[in-house]
Amino acid sequence: MITDxxxxxxxxxxxxxxxxATVLAPHNxxxxxxxxxxxxxxxKAVANHPNLRIIRGDICDFAAVREAVKGVDYIIHCAGVAGIRTVCRSPTNTMRVNMMGSYNLLEAAAQEGGIRRVVCFSTSEVFGGMAFSSKEADRSVIGAAGEARWTYAVSKLAEEHLAIAYWKEKKxxxxxxxxxxxxxPTQVGExxxxTFVQQALRNEPITIYGDGTQVRAWCYVDDMVRATLLCMENEKAIGESFNIGNARSVETIYGLANVVIRVLKSESEIKFLPANSVDIELRIPCVDxxxxxxxxxxxxYLEEGIRxxxxxxxxxxxxxxxxSNA
Structure with a gap:
């Protein structure tokens, strides 16, 4: 565990x-x-932690990013535009923030020097519409130009190439x-x-876009945090990319809705709506x-995470x- x-x-x-931040703040x-x-x-209670300092800034502002990296030992680069509806509303901003912001962060870190690790968050979307047991070295597949959804994957793939290039060229x-x-818990955005959990708790119809046959592997946030910490600590992680997910918690979107209803003993019904964008039909990682x-x-496991x-x-x-009135 990283400390001090x-x-x-x-x-x-x-x-x-x-x-x-919640996990790291007590000792850093x-x-x-x-x-x-x-x-x-x-x-989060960590918002008021004495070890926490907040800088409100734009990742596309190089001067602000350069100032933020001063004196740091580690960087976790989570900033970026995400969420399909958000991406499709502004694909130009998606690419601007994800590519320019990542360049700013990596260049600022390289100029600072002495940084022990920079962990960059990419996305499983770089594997395209069909990804079964995809390995890190598998060819990335991007959809047709002009389809707004793929601008997210393109921008994140550019970030990946840039991150590894900074290791190879600038160490x-x-x-x-x-x-x-x-x-x-506390997931924001899309x-x-x-969404299914919130609808089930209110006994509202659970809405599925498309036919619900899309397959996903669902990973609880605690596992994601633990994987990130391992990437920060392990010297063998430098210059590498890693799929992080739970290949044992696989469900179709329709199956997920039914699991949520069953686990939460909800009275919700399932409602199908037309798909509002191109979708990923199959996405399961190889995490070997x-x-x-x-x-x-x-x-x-999925049911534990849902609860x-x-x-x-x-x-x-x-x-x-x-x-209520007394």
């Missing part, structure tokens, strides 16, 4: 970034750099993580499992490399209810 270090988390107010100095377009940090110790469908190099294996996620949203919904 200064750790910069770009996008640290987001879902995974704020979870990382944490700097969060974020524009707070999404804010999971407000729901900046980088590692790339490709997350596969991470979920859990996410099928989060992460197990071999990092000794990582996901521990949280933990639902408990958080159940408490949140209860706190949002107006007090």
């Amino acid at each position: 270090s200064t750790i910069l988390i770009t996008g640290g107010a987001g879902f995974i970034g704020s979870e990382l 100095r944490i700097v969060i750099f974020d524009n707070f377009s999404r804010d999971a940090l407000q729901h 900046l110790p980088t590692t790339v993580i490709r997350p596969f469908n991470i979920y859990g 996410g099928a499992l989060k 490399k992460a197990e071999r190099v990092l000794d990582f294996k996901a521990k949280v 933990a996620t639902a408990e958080y949203y159940r408490q949140q919904m209860a706190s949002d209810q107006p007090a």
Whole structure:
């Protein structure tokens, strides 16, 4: 476990970034750099931790990024545009933020020097529409130009190439993580499992876009955090990319909706709506490399993760209810 270090988390107010801050803050100095377009940090006790410092800034502002990296030991680069609806609304901004922002972060880190590790978050979307047991070295597949969804994958793939190039050319110790469908409490923005849980707790119809046959492997956020820490600590992770997911928690979208209903004893019905964008039909990772190099294996099974996620949203919904008259 890393201790007594200064750790910069770009996008640290987001879902995974704020979870990382929660785990690392008790024994380290944490700097969060974020524009707070999404804010999971407000729901975390770590927001008031004495070891936490917040910088409100734009990852596309090189001067601000250069200032943020001063004196840090480790960097976790989570900042970026994500979420299919968000990406499709502004593909130009998606590419600008994800590519320019990543360049700014890596160049600033290289100029600073002495940084022990930069962990960059990519995406499983780089494997394209059909990805079964995909390995890190498999060819990345990007959809047709002009389809807005793929701008996210393209921009993240560019980040991957840039991160590894900075290691090979400038000896900046980088590692790339490709997350596969991470979920859990305090998730902000878009996410099928989060939405299904919230709808099930309210006994509302669970909405599925398309026919629900799309296959996903669902990974609980605690496992994602643990994998990130291993990438920070293990010298063998430098210059490498890793699939991080849970290949044992595989469900179709329709199957996931039914599992959520059953586990939460919900009265929700399932409602199908037309697909609003091109979709990923199959996405299951091969995580052998992460197990071999990092000794990582996901521990949280799907039903356990659903219960933990639902408990958080159940408490949140209860706190949002107006007090009854005495």
